[in-house]
Amino acid sequence: MTRRKIPALAGILILFVFLAGALVGQKSEAPAGAADDLIASREACTSILVGKNASADGSVMATHTCDCGVCDWTWRHVPPADHKPGSVRRILHISQYVTWPPSQGLKWDLVKKDYAGFDIPEVPHTYGYHHAMFGYMNDQQVAIGESSIGCQPKMRNSTPSAGMDLTALTLLAMERAKTAREAIQVMGSLAEKYGYGFHDDGEMLAVADPNEVWLFEIMPVGPLWTPKSGKPGAVWCAERVPDDQVSVCPNESRIGEIDLADKDFFMASPNVVSQAVDMGFYDPKSGQPFSWKKAYSPREGSAVSTNGRIQRLWRFFDIVAPSLRLKAETANMDLPFSVKPDRKISLKDVMDMTRDRSYGTPFDPVQGIRGGPFKNPNYYRQTRVIDNALAEYTTITQCRASLPAQIGGIVWISFGTQDTACYMPFYAGATEMPKSFAVGDHWTFNRDSARWAFDYTDFHVQVAYSAAIKDVQAAQTIYEDGAIARIPEIDKQALALHAKNPAAAARFLTGFCLNNARTVVDAWWKLGDDLLVKYNHLLLYDAEKRGQQRNQPAAPEWWKKAVRIFDILMEPDKQETRQGGRP
């Protein structure tokens, strides 16, 4: 064996190991049975929660990466309203997943046909709010983020006895709650009374206000529940994230042992333990303390044991508190509920977290040859990272106690996958959303839809990811960092207006938000055009110089070697032909 052959054989060996690993990974990707559904429902959204004393500017933050890939992405503003005594609120069944072709109309008009069959008494005043798939921010600075967590299969209730879906609950919370605690009570009590489930099962919500953020989890109680049973039609529990800490929900239940005597940190439905006992999920005689997540939404495995499939929980804690040295081998169920970050977390940090791809970790999606020559993290999806190509949109809500609610609350919205998008601020006091935010779907390209501007850019980034992402990051610096930098001045001007005339402040904030969004959306259409030109034919065209000279983005040496190794592995007998240079 010559010295030259040793590296080649070593390469083959490595490739074999890699392929074997990939095959093992694929096997664990598709388990049979009911667990399939549980895992599927648990590969969607991520929600990050930041307490007020854990953030750099004292704001309470909550995120929602709405990871679906086929869902509706449209946004609306619902104005505040006063209601006459005796008014009723119509309850609709709203599926997170169902969409209609644009030719049939818009989702938020069409869902009105899905009457749940009952009305509830209306409250005298409902708050204004911004919503998409869920309610996100109302004019009192109550904010919400979401992550599906699944539940024990026996708990699901897809029958009409479950009057409330999750979306409806969040909209009602927006309409009726002035604080996070009120929002939890509104959602919890309505779910108990009218039953919860139908389109949804185990779900988590981050529920925030300017003072605190709670992690709220809710489950149905099985399909045999009826409103006439006199028992709660849902079981729920909420734990407050300590003010100086941060938490996350990556599609798995996070609440463990609970102490309902500590009312500042725990809230729950009256059946929180008894439901588990009745359904056989917890035996009080076991000697074990009751654990919410173990009873209602147990999950096996760790980041390592699942080949990175459930690594977001570990990864988040590793980003915010590396000093804790939490191990990726630790079972997710044993990781902490929340941690104190090593340093205070800024809004920009949170934006970066939503764009996290686990680079540099054992779950790096571009390590080895996974990302191809241009290190594209979207090629290899065994590792489930926080940034998700399937994101409809991502929200970061900021609730700020130092300002009036109209000005203090901001929901930052980015459309599509986070790494190629741009966050745009919408103040709680804004009274309008852009028209381009209210239209579009996945199946019809639409230049009037804001979301398509971001998909358009994202599509062109995929061609030569490692080069094109730098162009996007440059644009983010201008438009996203630029907006962040402008916020203190906008706050100041809005505050001055608010002192004299709150309605004028609302008009000012609306104008700022709409104008900023229009500028960003236009910029992203142009960015997509520019990327198309620049990376056309996988060459580097310089539109300014217009020269004959073009340079292909450099394919690294390791990639060329990997191609040769693959040839040897797959068709060793043809090597001589290839080395001979014949086609």
Added chain:
Amino acid sequence: MKHPSGIPILAACAALLIIGAGAAFGQTVPKAGLPVLTTSAGQSTDVETLNIVMEEAGIKYDYCDVPTAEMLTAGVALGGRQSGPGFHVEITTDTAKFPAGTPYKAVLIAIGASLKGMGASGLTLDSEEARLKKLCEICKQKKIFIMAVHIGGESKRGAAGSDNERMIDAVAPYADFLVVTKDSNKDGRFTKISKARNIPLAEIEYALGLVDIVKQVLL
């Protein structure tokens, strides 16, 4: 308001409702017997509800989400089929009483279309329809009782020609007994099928009402 004994009372109410519904059509709840297979038409989660109903009723059953005519013909234990990706089997039938291979006397089908569910099972609407057609045909040939259930309610019904309606068309006309929640039958669709095909129909208010019905049909 607490009703610790609410479930038996409701079950009794449901039973009365069924008898009333049956009486309205001049029919009583038919008898089928065991062993029984539960399955889905359209792969919605309604079949999970059906299985929970069976457990609540204390009836052992076999379950398969996408049984073929061959599997059905193989009888109890479905010829030893095991779960795999996109294919779920659960055998709880008491094989001491009904050894593997014992012909099924009844098939309970939960009608409800879910594209997500069909996608997970690798099915299209057309292939699901074709599978159900064969399944119903073999039931007729082998004189296996078909009880078709629709408990998804009004908002899961869909417009004429929709996924869910195609599932109803694929199964309901071949059923020996139809059990539907009242709000699934607001437009009288199941009543029409029942009258046209002379199939007994029972309306229930909630899925809980099914518990008593499956006991009457199967035990």
